[in-house]
Amino acid sequence: MLSLRKGRYVSRLAETAADIRAAQELRTLAFRNGDAAALDQDQFDPLCKHFLVEDARTGDLVCCFRLLPLRGGAEINQSYSAQYYELSALQDFAGPMVEMGRFCIHPDHRDPDILRVAWGAMTRFVDETGVEMLFGCSSFKGTEADAYMDAFALLKEKHLAPKRFLPRIKAPNVFRFAQKLRRAKPDAKRAMLGMPPLLRTYLLMGGWVSDHAVVDRDLNTLHVFTGLEIKAIPAARKRLLRMVAG
Template identity: 35%
Template sequence: MTTACVGSPSAASATAGRYSVVLTRDRADIEAAQRLRYQVFSTEPGFTLGAFAAAIERDVDRFDTFCDHILVRDRVTGDAVGCYRLLPPEGARALGGPYTATEFDLDALAPILPGAVELGRACVHPDHRSGAVSALLWSGILRYLSMTDHSWLVGCVSVPMRSTPGERPGANVRAVRDVVSSRYAHDPRWQVRPHRPVRVDGRGLDEIEPAARAVLPPLLRAYLRIGARVCGEPAHDPEFGVADFVVLLGAHHADQRYLDRFLAATGAA
């Protein structure tokens, strides 16, 4: 199952109890990740997928081919239960820019993008969210950074425009924005600008009444705990029905306690 990754170090794999994790560009592994992404994204409250994804029951885009993929499988069933994709700088150059650039003006990040890996399409199967799968995914990311000598992680984190059917569109996005901008904002020099700012019925975020309590998605909480910070206002992604925030993490700024925890998941610490 483990295969060499084009444009990256040789693929690595590891096991931890019930699960195995692999870094790969193998077509079968990528398709397994795409099926898992479709299964998870199509059932998450507030997310929507297009007709093409529904027809093939896979979440696919043009970036997958240029990415290295981290895939966690259940060793008992063989099923894919967690995945991440990593776009190295050379892949971003071949594509004309990272995925994040389709939603944001990244001029402010130009000094660091040549050494940045873009994270994306993270998901864990609902039946495997005890923490072990996420720890394995992060251990794979950290090993990848170590092998490639890249020093920055950048990516988008999605917040549904409406987390529940009865929620006012954009209310939780506004609340999340207020929390991260006051407590987890990155250095002003790293602030990016969304191509499509969030608007609901002609109103910008500042005009939308925030929810009484901000509900941060688990992925965003994980990024913040490990030391990532948010780079400005979110962009509206109508295809998925979400608002996307850019997060940036310098490897030298990461919380060492969390690094040790994730590395220990595969016996690396």
């Protein structure tokens, strides 16, 4: 069972075309300023499992994300992320993988329990399917890096991918933060304030990022490739996630 209820929020798999349409409309609001003429949909939607987090009292959709399961690194070039990152370093990863994409929370809903329930649903999926690596693109809002220099400096200093997994540059427009901020020292408080909540959670679990950010003008974001080996998650963090997922 991949449905999950905690407090006022419930997560579930999308079951109908209307469910997926609702997720696409929330994504449009989050990534395309609600432009009804530019519904956020792509060729990966039919291949993915779509998760919804709803307010159980009102039925409002407050969060969504999609998952693309892969049998291993040999299938990494079938992922959404492979459009933007050269991922040959991950092709030899032997275990099951899943790509998390289009994660967004409704801008009118700021309850931190929403993120907890979403990660609880993800944890249950990982446990039930034996996933060994979670990955995806973590997005900063906007395409100007200046507002996030401390965040990027912190990523460079503490959270770069191990060399055996490091993605290489593929996209035509990137910000090479590890190179440009080689000598920069981050202000930790400003760095965490500038870090997207999804990425912050990845990092707390032991996740790592690419050494560059892709400038995505289509979605008006800067994003970094983010990876997390499930076996690397600290035991205490696993217990907390499973308490939510249980």
